[in-house]
Amino acid sequence: MGIKRWFQRKGKQQAEGIETATIVILGSPNVGKSVLFHKLTGRYVTVSNYPGTTVEITRGAMRYRGRSYKVIDSPGMYSFNPITDEERISRRLLLQQKPELALHVVDARNVDRMLPLTLQLIEAGLPVILVLNMIDELERDGLRLEINALRQRLNVPIVATACHNGRGIQELKEQIHAYLAR
Amino acid sequence: MPTSPVEIPLPYSPEIEEAIASLKPILQGSYPISPRALSLLLLQGDEEALDQVREQEGQDAFERAQAVRTRLQDRLSEPVEWHIAQSRHQWGQALVEGALERNAPKKSRGLGEWLGMLCMNPITGFPILALVLYFGLYQFVGIFGAGTVVGLIEENLFGEIINPAVTAFVERVIPWQPIQQLLVGEYGVWTLGVTYAVALILPIVTFFFLVFAVLEDSGYLPRLAMLIDRAFKALGLNGRAVIPIVLGFGCDTMATVVTRVLETKRERILTTFLLSLTIPCSAQLGVVLALLSGHPKGLLIWTGVMIGVFLIAGWLAARVLPGAPAPFYMEIPPMRFPNISNVIVKTLARLQWYFLEVFPLFLIASLMVWIGQLTGLFDLALRALQPVTQWLALPSEAAVAFLFGFFRRDYGAAGLYQLDEQGLLSGNQLLVVAVVLTLFVPCVAQFLVTLKERGWRMALGMLVFTLAFALLVGVFLSWGLQALGIAV
Missing domain, CATH: 1.10.287.1770 (Helix Hairpins)
Structure with a gap:
């Protein structure tokens, strides 16, 4: 990976077909949104193990099973009630883009603190997939999340991932595809 | 329904x-x-x-x-x-x-978490920071990158092989003297623009971005922010500002954009100001390390002056702009062994971005110097800067460095490199110029971003202030060194 892919990026982008739907990635700062964006689109953004590094909105394309989707990475957002400029940008992005799908990325170790935003997205009537990232960290703590129980209560698709090593990405792509190809 | x-x-x-x-x-x-x-x-x-x-x-x-x-x-x-x-x-x-259910007792996280704790604890954290700075920055970027590698590329490859060949070629093909001067003259597009950008700045920032990416990917930076936050609080400075300031050591322009993560206008202004004045970006840091690597005492004084200026300017600015600092809260990612492909991708992406930003600017600077030389404006500007070099007790040739410093501070510092090679500067003089150029006006890109984020008045105000302040500190330092009889 790396160098070769990096140089091929430009050519690849031109070869992409018509993007059928828009997907927005959102969540609190530092839960792995930019890594996920990289895994879905192959496009490198300031993937940084450091909160607050996505200040601008980044766009890319995800291709899966012959379809192409527009993917937008957003700056961090703790809640639907914005305090900082970046939160304001994220919310406006969400409301103006009217995405076909919102991926709410959360840190699995702190789901309880991040679920209120999921709730707000569901209340707003936005189509949501909840991405429980850093699931490996939760497991290392000796904990397990009953994903089925959560899914029943929330009634949205939930995928557990560990973006940095690629775990769950395939399942997430499959879920996205299933959701949008309906 | x-x-x-x-x-x-x-x-x-x-x-x-x-x-x-x-x-x-x-x-x-x-x-x-x-x-x-x-x-x-x-x-x-x-x-x-x-x-x-x-x-x-x-x-x-x-x-x-x-x-x-x-x-x-x-x-x-x-x-x-x-x-x-x-x-x-x-x-x-x-x-x-x-x-949620617990199916196993909490596993110990081993070395990573233990090391992470040590990085955040003030007693162990500051010695660790010192080690990181000494080995990562001083030894690897400064001595090895800016010293050994630049020596090989700049002196041996460019100085002895490529540049003489290019000069001979241009002189044979283009008979017209001004054009020869534009391309391969003393400050020509090739001899100065391309040589500096490729042979001097590029290797330095490559080594720097490599270290930066390793630190970033390991999860050290957020811990550093926590560590420094504790020290900042004692000074009445806000902790969240640590994020753009740490990023500023990579690139101040990027960091100025990142001040958007701060909650209040007051904090954004304070941080933008500190970035403009005191935080050297990677290229600058590299060139300063290269210049002063032969004078360890000078490097120590340079570091001391920068930290002092940062603390005093931050403290004063916080007093001038009153308001309560917002609370600082940050998620700490796990400490882990850096992923090699992440490090490579990050370094390459930063390098590409940096090179695209710096290279054209270096070429434009050479072009403008050429126009200035043809019209006589260059000599005029140098003469206007003569008093400045006199105040700072520098040889008059150093005026060129300041003139270049208006384009980019590292470009100015790169100009010093030549003077140093010719043996025109003493250790003390080198130290004084390094300090002045570090504090000197922000680069064109950073100025434009400041303008965009903070507005005309603020951007111009900061420009004038940093210029005056840089010279003032330089004069005091030069005078102080002399008065105390210090030679580095």
């Missing part, structure tokens, strides 16, 4: 639900979010939501909506926002409690 329970995962308190119900007939327009979510935003007094409703429903309906909110607030003991946030919070906790 009865609402299915799925659309309302959480019913709020009866008072709030009643208010939502009485808002329902008022909201007739089309909105990007559901009426329920919009009602909740209205009840929380969200400004964008209020504006939307006023626009779509008219002033009359808007006032009725406001009345619903006032009535609700009267019925509640705490602010509406608090009630809503509480309900959501409790709902989230209950949900997770029901779904």
Whole structure:
């Protein structure tokens, strides 16, 4: 990976077909949104193990099973009630883009603190997939999340991932595809 | 139509639900979010939501909506926002409690977490920071990158092989002397622009970005922010500002954009100011390390002066702009062994971006110097800078470095490199110029970003102030070194 892919990026982008739907990635700062964006689109953004590094909105394309989707990475957002400029940008992005799908990325170790935003997205009537990232960290703590129980209560698709090593990405792509190809 | 329970995962308190119900007939327009979510935003007094409703429903309906909110607030003991946030919070906790189970005792996280704790503890954290700076920056970037590798590329490859060949070629092919001068003259596009950008700056920033990417990917930086936050608090500075400031050591332009993560205008101004004045970017840091690597005492004094200026300027600026610092809160990612492919991708992406930004600027600078030489403006500007070099007790040749420093501080510092190679500067003089150029005006890109983010008045004010301040510190330092009889 790396160098070769990096140089091929430009050519690849031109070869992409018509993007059928828009997907927005959102969540609190530092839960792995930019890594996920990289895994879905192959496009490198300031993937940084450091909160607050996505200040601008980044766009890319995800291709899966012959379809192409527009993917937008957003700056961090703790809640639907914005305090900082970046939160304001994220919310406006969400409301103006009217995405076909919102991926709410959360840190699995702190789901309880991040679920209120999921709730707000569901209340707003936005189509949501909840991405429980850093699931490996939760497991290392000796904990397990009953994903089925959560899914029943929330009634949205939930995928557990560990973006940095690629775990769950395939399942997430499959879920996205299933959701949008309906 | 009865609402299915799925659309309302959480019913709020009866008072709030009643208010939502009485808002329902008022909201007739089309909105990007559901009426329920919009009602909740209205009840929380969200400004964008209020504006939307006023626009779509008219002033009359808007006032009725406001009345619903006032009535609700009267019925509640705490602010509406608090009630809503509480309900959501409790709902989230209950949900997770029901779904979380412990199937094994908490495993020890081993070396990574232990090391992470040590990095954040002030007693062990500062010695670790010193080690990181000494080995990562001084030994690897300064001695090896800026010393050994630049020596090989700049002196041996460019100085002895490529540049003589290019010069000979240009002189044979183009007979016209001014064009020869433009390309391969003393400050020519090739001899100065390309040589500096490729042979001097590029290797230095490559080594720097490599170290930066390793630190970043390992999870050290957020811990550093926590560590420094504790020290900052003692000075009355805000902790969140650590984020753009640490990034500033990579590139101040990028960091100035990142000041957007700060909550208040006051903190954004303070941080932008400190970035403009005191934080050297990677290229600058590399060139300064290269210049002073032969004078360890000078490097120590340079570091001391920078830290001193940072603390004093930060402390004073915080007094000038009063206001309470916001609380600092940050998620700490796990400490882990850096992923090699991440490090490579990050370094390459930064290098590409950096090179695209720096290279054209170096070429334009060479071009402008050429025009200046043809028209005589260059000599005029140098003569205007003569008093400055005299105040700082520098040889008059150093004026060129300051002139170049207006384009980019590292470009100016690169100009010094030549003077140093010719043996024109003493250790003390080198130290003084390094200090002045570090504090000198921000580079063109950083200035433009500051302009965009903070406005004309602020950007120009900072420009003039940093220029005057840099020279003042230089004069004091030069005088102080002499008075104390210090030679580095």
